[in-house]
Amino acid sequence: MISLTIDGIATQVAEGTTILQAAKLLEIRIPTLCYHPLLKPFGACRVCVVEVQRGASYEVISACNTPGREGMVVSTDTARVLAARRLVLELMLARWPNVPVLRQLAAELGLEQPRFTSTLRDERPDACVLCLRCVRICEEVVGACAIGYEDRGILRRVVTPFNQESEACIACGACAHVCLTRHIRFEGEDYKGKPAEFLLGPNTAIYMPTAQAVPKVPSIDPETCIHFKTGGCQSCVQVCEPGAVNHKMVDEEIELDAGQVLVATGFDLFDATPMAQYGYGRLDNIYAALDIERMLNATGPTGGRLLLKNGQPPRAVGIVHCVGSRDENHHRYCSRVCCMYALKFAHLVKERCPQAEVYNFYIDMRAFGKGYEEFYSRVLHEGANVIRGKVAEVVQAGWSKQEEGTLLIRCEDTLIGRFREIPVDMVILCNAIEPRQDAGRVGRVFGLSRSPDGFFLERHPKLDPMATMTDGLFVAGCAQGPKDIPDSVAQASGAAARILATISKGVVEIDPIRAEIDEALCSGCRTCGPLCPYNAIEYLEDKKVSRVNSTLCKGCGTCVAACPSGAITGYGFNDAQINAELEGILTL
Amino acid sequence: MTVATNGDHYEPRIVGFLCNWCSYTGADLAGTSRMKSAPNLRIVRVMCSGRVDPSFILRAFQLGADGVLVAGCHPGDCHYQEGNFKALRRMTFLKRLLNDFGIDERRLRLEWISASEGEKFAKVSTEFAEQVRALGRLRLEVPEEVSAVEEVMVS
């Protein structure tokens, strides 16, 4: 530890601490430009100069790269220091008069009118001020070394090697992140007609999934993390006080023995892109329901405001029901939840943009639940326009520059028997709820059947909607079929209760009608195994015979009929019994 | 049940294998609904049409049945998932075998009857009886052949 004094305040710091760091610890502000906490101090800008007493004399040195010495006396706000800093700024403003960060610093230092002008004067507000933070971060932190500088003195420029597009650049955006003047910018790509704000600029590789995530801990995306690409950076490790960041974590495969499984793998939202007539992905301001949910969320990219791509609120919004649902070309079923959330959107549009018109285009309004019909009435009172008819197409309308971007919804209004064209600024599509893409694979893993619509098959649609044909395997939520939150919760609670009931019972009851393989007769031919829909037949590798798991066997008897050795007995309906029946009924 | 001696008119004896969950329940429904159907069907209940071993059908013919009906759940609806598909495969193969045995394959019929299809059951049952009646008695008996030479006695 060494003792030094800054602005009259005595302090003790560890050896190697720079004056700037020591000042920060004392909460004394020293202005900087080229300094960045992640980078080695460079000392290029000379803005952080301070006065250090040296016996009877003094020296004016940069605070960022000067380590403290025992007994050092530092002054950060003497007239000399201020004069030095002003001069530095004057010189910088001579060359870059309009850069905001320089002007701001100049104002802070009380510099009113720069006296000089440079031969290489650059009037742009986003001119490069040669702080070289970009170069340094790319080299020291990112480790990609994709950007450098060339020439010397006044001619120094920040460039990529040989002025060519750099192959080493990994587009991490670090240089843009530290650039003082936005000379280097990271532009988000326009994606599917959604404004760049949906991308929130460059997403950091370490991020919190959403503001309301549970658990609320960040995770690292190995695809974009610089450390995984170059071995460098690890800035997060440096700033994390509890040391909670571990880049070496790997996926663990854990094997659990489970007697019962509840499958609640959810749904996918139908992609409306193939329905070209609605323009999703092709025209601006056409959104799927989940896109709007995100936008309306207070933690979303617009802070909850409903905005068009041009940043303006919409004057009229069209909400299209049944996109991909109740449709012979896509899904014949009704997705159940859309009418209600469509009305919710109508309500929210009216709330957030009171001047906007809202149009709901529906086939039937399905307001089936508790309080749902009342909500529908309320939304109607709030002034939502409900039009009973399918939307034929959404086109880009507008003949004048003022009208550019307006959408026109062409639909049929069956209640008045007319074809209508309704101009709107934004269209919200209520896309169908679909089974997940991998439902087939998941189904095969568990031996789950699917109903014709692709959702997992329940044991009985009325009397047992949460169990499946296999004992101990339950299904809940949208994995079994489209449903809203109250129904999902009810189903899941019911399934959980069933599971707990079985566990707490301690014993499993087996139906007497089941099959059993006589191991003295079984030749291990394995004809029976693939036939069992419940995977109840196991081939024992050690004994080389097959065996029926009595707990899983449902007694259908298909294995009994197939066994070419007659080694399987179907209790309750065995061969002798059935043959006796035949003899009996054919006696006369 | 009297057996008509006149070869043209006889009461066909038909065995029906009905699956518990669908076709048997459908037959039950036909009964409780007082639907009329031909009385020729003699029912054997099994849990699933997949339990029906082709050997049972051969045995039924051997014991004198003139026709056999196997009825299960509609494809996709089997209470045990796919038992009816196994029945479909076996019955298809069995029909080919029956042809080789000189037994008209129309004497074996596979139907899908659900629990709510009482009317279908009654219709199928009656139709099949008529069809088998038209095909005539099966007469599978193998005549005992008597040796033309008397047995040699041993002294």
Place this chain on the structure above:
Amino acid sequence: MTGSKPKVAFYWCASCGGCEEAVVDLAEKILDVVAAVDIVFWPVALDFKRKDVEAMADGSIVATFLNGAIRTSEQEEMARLLRRKSQVLIAFGACSHLGGIPGLGNLWDRAAIFHRAYLESPSTVNPEGTVPQPNCQQNGHSLTLPVFFDTVRSLDQVVEVDYYIPGCAPPAGIIAKAVQALLSGNLPPKGSVLAGDKALCEECPRKDTRPEKLTLKEFKRPHQILIDPEKCMMAQGLVCMGPATRGGCESRCINGNMPCTGCFGPTDNVRDYGGKALSAIASIIDSTDPAEIESILAKIPDPVGTLYRYSLPASLLRRKKVEAA
């Protein structure tokens, strides 16, 4: 040279002679057999006549090994005769056990067979249309021929059979074991088949190569593919009767790289061999579409021949339906 050695007899009915050769196939072991027993009747090898058998006391033959199916009245008579004269009557070989290959004649009747053999076949020259008769008069003498039955029968459909030695022809090992058991008096319950208890898959050298869940989208016949000598036949799409067939044959055909055709017949619990085999084969077809199932099954062109090659007379239906005249 009769002494006190037990008497045994061999007889052949409707057979190919392969079962007689199977006895000879005992090779050097046959000397042990000959040394231990007194063969009192064996038309293929020894000169004893029927009247010699008729002259014996009832039950004086310890064991008769009778092979071949019952096709003619003479065969029926001999079967009955030997039954009377023997303590133990053993149905030897697939023909007497189940009807065997001759049993396939049950797809026709006498009239059709005679028509084919004596009148229709391409190599026959019979312009007078001469056909065998059981009885004809020649020069005041009555000449008789055995009656050719319409239906082939297995031995136990004619007389009571004590044991069965299966196979077409029975392998040497099975024969040796059976003779051993006979001589030592260590016999299983009457009516048993003297071979393995389980189906062929149990002992098949390719057992481990069959996948646990095998279903097939296509059937192939042996001449259509190069049969992999290591892999399970069914896994290669061939119709192998192994799963339905009693084992104990040391997998001769499998080791000869051909699928099993079922000569040992069914296991104890199965009454009708072909019905069970049909069920097993149909069950593993990988299709739910009726038209597709038909086309897959069309690749098995001869159902009755494939399923009942050796066992048609012993099956539930026994023969193809006789058309009413």
